[in-house]
Structures are given as structure tokens and as C-alpha cells.
Amino acid sequence: MPELQYPDDARFTCVQCGACCRDLRIPLTAADYERHSAVTWLENLTHKSKKLFDKRRERQGEVCYFAHHPVHGCVFLQPDNLCLVHSAKGYDYKALACKLFPFKFIPSPDGIRVARKFHCPAVIANEGEPLNKQHKQLSKLFGDYCQSIQCEVPSAVMFYHDYAIPWPAFAQIEATLFTAIEIGDLPLYKRLLLCLRFIHACKIEALGQQGTFGIELDPQKILCELLQENMQKRRPALGERVVVTQFLGYLVAHYSRRSVWHSLYLPLRKLSLALGIGHVQLPGFTHPVALSQLHNCPPWQPTAECEALLHYYFRQKLLTRDYFGPACFKLPLVAGLNLLVLAYPLTVMLARLYALSRGHVTPLLQDVKDAMYLSDFACYASDIWSGTAGRLSAFMLSSPALLEKLVVWYGSGTSTGTPTGEKQYAGK
Numbered sequence: 001m002p003e004l005q006y007p008d009d010a011r012f013t014c015v016q017c018g019a020c021c022r023d024l025r026i027p028l029t030a031a032d033y034e035r036h037s038a039v040t041w042l043e044n045l046t047h048k049s050k051k052l053f054d055k056r057r058e059r060q061g062e063v064c065y066f067a068h069h070p071v072h073g074c075v076f077l078q079p080d081n082l083c084l085v086h087s088a089k090g091y092d093y094k095a096l097a098c099k100l101f102p103f104k105f106i107p108s109p110d111g112i113r114v115a116r117k118f119h120c121p122a123v124i125a126n127e128g129e130p131l132n133k134q135h136k137q138l139s140k141l142f143g144d145y146c147q148s149i150q151c152e153v154p155s156a157v158m159f160y161h162d163y164a165i166p167w168p169a170f171a172q173i174e175a176t177l178f179t180a181i182e183i184g185d186l187p188l189y190k191r192l193l194l195c196l197r198f199i200h201a202c203k204i205e206a207l208g209q210q211g212t213f214g215i216e217l218d219p220q221k222i223l224c225e226l227l228q229e230n231m232q233k234r235r236p237a238l239g240e241r242v243v244v245t246q247f248l249g250y251l252v253a254h255y256s257r258r259s260v261w262h263s264l265y266l267p268l269r270k271l272s273l274a275l276g277i278g279h280v281q282l283p284g285f286t287h288p289v290a291l292s293q294l295h296n297c298p299p300w301q302p303t304a305e306c307e308a309l310l311h312y313y314f315r316q317k318l319l320t321r322d323y324f325g326p327a328c329f330k331l332p333l334v335a336g337l338n339l340l341v342l343a344y345p346l347t348v349m350l351a352r353l354y355a356l357s358r359g360h361v362t363p364l365l366q367d368v369k370d371a372m373y374l375s376d377f378a379c380y381a382s383d384i385w386s387g388t389a390g391r392l393s394a395f396m397l398s399s400p401a402l403l404e405k406l407v408v409w410y411g412s413g414t415s416t417g418t419p420t421g422e423k424q425y426a427g428k
Ligand code: SF4
Pocket: 013, 014, 015, 016, 017, 018, 019, 020, 021, 101, 102, 119, 120, 121, 122, 123
């Protein structure tokens, strides 16, 4: 079996908050479906349900999920946040997706990277047992995973559209991205801009080379150019802001009760939120926030711990290669990095909304944690990218100029630069 690799500082122990079971739909493998169909579960459910499964037609064909209630979540979730399947039949009987969460396995030539989804409070807090001490359980989980899901190392890395690069070329790019994200005396948003500029410079070089990929770029030179520029905030145009605010419509729809009234009203609500109009109410909000308030906020000066948490997030994603390829809708590297960088303006926007809903203007650590919980979910939800608005956003994001504008708009004036978060954010 290939070797599992964990970031040194990664920890996880489930705190049984039940958030994943409430928020996420659980896709089933054929074996999961067969196993659960053979049991008469319906009469034992705490929240009565007429059905155990939902079938949905998706791009890859019909997918079967556990039935999901908009408020109570998964049919098997009990009021004490424990799973009925786990209590009645034990851990091994559970669906593969339930056992996997929050882990992802990402095949690479030098081993299997073990990534964690950040749509989990315990992952954001980096709490619990170090992953390298859970090697035995994770190896067994990986064995179960390989029985149902193909887990082969791609022969090359898709770089841009259908242009692939060999793994050694990717390793050089990756090393530069790490150098950029670790520059301690630069605000995080500038480090992300540096990553973005670097990857797009690589793209231009690659396209000019027609088939061979040599990295002649000098990251120091790109950095100097970046630092010499006057990073003036330019207000993104309405259409450009929609790229970020459309996520709010998606999140509001996801957390709304499903009813006839809502299905009529939601498209209008989503459109108004995407245009920056109306009020937002999300889980954990003390009261709804008008989006107009967001644009009147003074610049954000984040505390060192907020900046360290944000840095921790981006560093973990890079370390585990959890932002492109099979880990992320099969996106090529350039598109995956665009999406990763977009998580920054989205998280800052959500953190500001959380702060406003809780009666303060400057986001605190808890606001950033709550924002990260939602932004990681929204960025990596396939639903959002399959609709018309999602496809339009993806098209707009292929322009690095737009992303840069969004990152500067949400990030500038926000931080003074801190030492790298790796050491500062040990989890709380
Ligand atoms: S969200 Fe994370 S901590 Fe909460 S129940 Fe799920 S896995 Fe456990």
C-alpha cells in the first residue's frame, strides 16, 4: 500500500458536534445502499421520515444519498448528535462517506496526501490527536476507500485546460508557491497575489513553449515587481463583485427550509444577494445583516491570530495538494489555484458579516472560524459551479486581473504582515 503522508502539525478528533450530519448530504456507494436497504431502519428513526434514500440525477448519472431533512439533517442523526447507524450497528457498518469525513486521500507519486475538509469545527481548531498517531485507523480507512473508489496516481499534472506537465515540473512550481506563502513580513493577501501572479506567469510561459515546460521564472523578480506596485484598492464593478456575493445566495438557499413558498422565493433572493442587495441570515448570525452595511465598513486590521488562522488554511491546502486534480472537481492546476485564492475574499466577506451580525465591526477569531467553515463548504460544493451563475463566475475567474482586484479589495488595509501562521496557529 502506498505511504500515507500527513502535515506534521495536523490533528483531528471528532467532537461530535453533528455539524457535518446536519449540513452535508451523504452520497452512498452501491455497497452502502445494499447494506442499508436490507435493514428496517424507518421505524427506529428519531425524526420520522417516509424514506431513507434520496436519488438525484447528476452529471455522472444517478447518485443515491441518505434522506436529509433541512433542519434535522441526515435521517440517522439523533438529538444527542450521535448516529443511529453507529449506535445500532457499529462504526464499520457506516456509509463510506461518513467514515471518511473530514478526510480526503490525494494520490501523488511520493505517497498519498491526507487532507482534511475545513467544513468541520474540529479541523479549523486543529484539535485532537495528531494524524501521524492515527496511522493504523487511517490506513484501514484508506483500504476501505480504495475498494470503492479508484485511487490511481495521475501520470502527469493537468496544468491548464488539457495541457499537462510532468510531476517534476509541478514540484518546482509547488516549491515556489510554498516560498511565496511563507514570506513572513508580507500581509497574507499579498502572498496570495504573489502565488497567483507566479502561476499565471508559468501559464504564459507554458503556452509559449508549445509542449515543453521549462521554468525559467524568477519568483524574486515577480515579488519585487509586486512590492513596487502601488496596491491601490479599486472597487470591483458590480459584475465582478457578483463572483463573490453569489456564494451568499448559495449558502442562504442551502440553509433555508425547503417549502413551496421558499422554492418560489429563493431564486429572487439569490439574485438580490448576488447583486449585493438585501439581508443575509446564516447559521450563527445573531441577527440578519444588510449587505449595504458590508460596503461601509472601515478597513479591517486583523489580529495576529486571525491572520495566522487564514495562513494556516492556505498552507494546509497547498501542503496536501487539496485544490486541483481529482481532489477538486478534476480542475487543472491554474483553475484550482484561482479557486483557492478566491477563498480569501469569500472568507473575509463572511467574517465581516459574522462580526456585524454580532454587533462589532472588526472580525474576531470566532468570526473568522465561522466564515472559514462556510467558505470552505461553498467553494468546494459542486452545485455552485454547475449552475449558470457558477459557470459564468468560473469563466470570469480565468482572468487573474479580476481575482487580484477582489483580493486587494477585500484584503488591503486589512493586515500589517505577521510571522508565518505555521508556528502561530497551533489550534485553539
Ligand atoms: S463536523 Fe467534524 S467535529 Fe462535528 S461531528 Fe462532523 S466530523 Fe465531528
